[in-house]
Amino acid sequence: MSSILDGRPGLAAVIDQVAEVTGYLWQKGWAERNGGNITVNITEFVDDEIKAMPAIAPAKQIGKVLPYLKGKYFYAKGTGKRMRDLARWPMQNGAVIRICDDCASYEIIADEPVMPTSELPSHLALQNYLLETGSTYKATLHTHPIELVAMSHIRRFLKGDEMTRVLWSMIPETLAFAPLGIGIVPYYIPGSIELADATLEQIKTHDVVLWEKHGTVAVGTDIMDAFDQTDVLCKAANIYMCARNMGSEPDGMTEADIKEIQDVFKLPKVRPC
Ligand code: 2HA
Numbered sequence: 001m002s003s004i005l006d007g008r009p010g011l012a013a014v015i016d017q018v019a020e021v022t023g024y025l026w027q028k029g030w031a032e033r034n035g036g037n038i039t040v041n042i043t044e045f046v047d048d049e050i051k052a053m054p055a056i057a058p059a060k061q062i063g064k065v066l067p068y069l070k071g072k073y074f075y076a077k078g079t080g081k082r083m084r085d086l087a088r089w090p091m092q093n094g095a096v097i098r099i100c101d102d103c104a105s106y107e108i109i110a111d112e113p114v115m116p117t118s119e120l121p122s123h124l125a126l127q128n129y130l131l132e133t134g135s136t137y138k139a140t141l142h143t144h145p146i147e148l149v150a151m152s153h154i155r156r157f158l159k160g161d162e163m164t165r166v167l168w169s170m171i172p173e174t175l176a177f178a179p180l181g182i183g184i185v186p187y188y189i190p191g192s193i194e195l196a197d198a199t200l201e202q203i204k205t206h207d208v209v210l211w212e213k214h215g216t217v218a219v220g221t222d223i224m225d226a227f228d229q230t231d232v233l234c235k236a237a238n239i240y241m242c243a244r245n246m247g248s249e250p251d252g253m254t255e256a257d258i259k260e261i262q263d264v265f266k267l268p269k270v271r272p273c
């Protein structure tokens with residue numbers, strides 16, 4: 001069967017990277033069953049032939065009007081599809097979609113009529129924001145990282161910057177690679193517009209957003225970058241839990257240690273440590 005990837009090595013490389021990352025998500029235990037979603041803006045690879053491709057399924061509403069997405073193209077994981085299957089067969093477990101001229105609906109153009117991710121409103125609202133602000137970021141990743149979700153069940157971590165402060169203090173790299181910290185979105189029903197709106201607000205000022213009792217959302221230059229952001233924060237959460245399992249609250253790096261890293265690495269000081 002022919003594929004939109006045939007004869008397009010640039011696009012094929014992006015999809016290969018998505019497949020690589022979804023394998024990691026499964027191996028890490030972050031992607032049970034159909035858990036998690038991905039979108040990648042692939043508009044830069046679109047040629048006249050792709051522009052002329054007809055829709056292969058009826059157009060569907062996004063649930064939001066997203067003006068910066070007009071005529072843009074995305075690869076999106078399919079709803080109900082498994083990350084571990086996507087790792088082997090990305091074009092059977094995801095699809096290329098085109099945003100229609102009304103900026104409120106989309107159509108699937110390749111390879112197969114695989115309906116995109118149930119969290120499409122959140123992902124596309126983020127993509128709209130990235131284009132609006134001229135960002136170089138192209139990818140969005142929603143996943144279920146065990147330790148971060150576990151921490152979101154503990155009320156004290158949901159208040160203000162407490163979670164960011166604790167994660168930063170576990171290992172110096174966390175601060176260096178996630179200098180904006182983790183934003184918290186209170187529990188909303190999965191796939192809802194409320195969840196999408198709250199996520200968008202938090203991503204404006206954080207590296208990664210944590211959905212209470214559910215998972216994370218990260219944006220990145222590509223899907224590997226979005227994965228790394230999430231992984232760095234989840235590693236810190238894992239260290240916190242290991243220390244707790246040894247019987248005590250970890251000391252954590254001191255406020256002075258953290259300030260020194262912010263100074264030496266010239267990191268933005270957007271929130272207290
Ligand atoms: O796609 O993770 O939040 C499955 C989910 C929804």
Ligand code: ZN
Pocket residue numbers: 035036142143144190214215
């Ligand atoms: Zn989820």
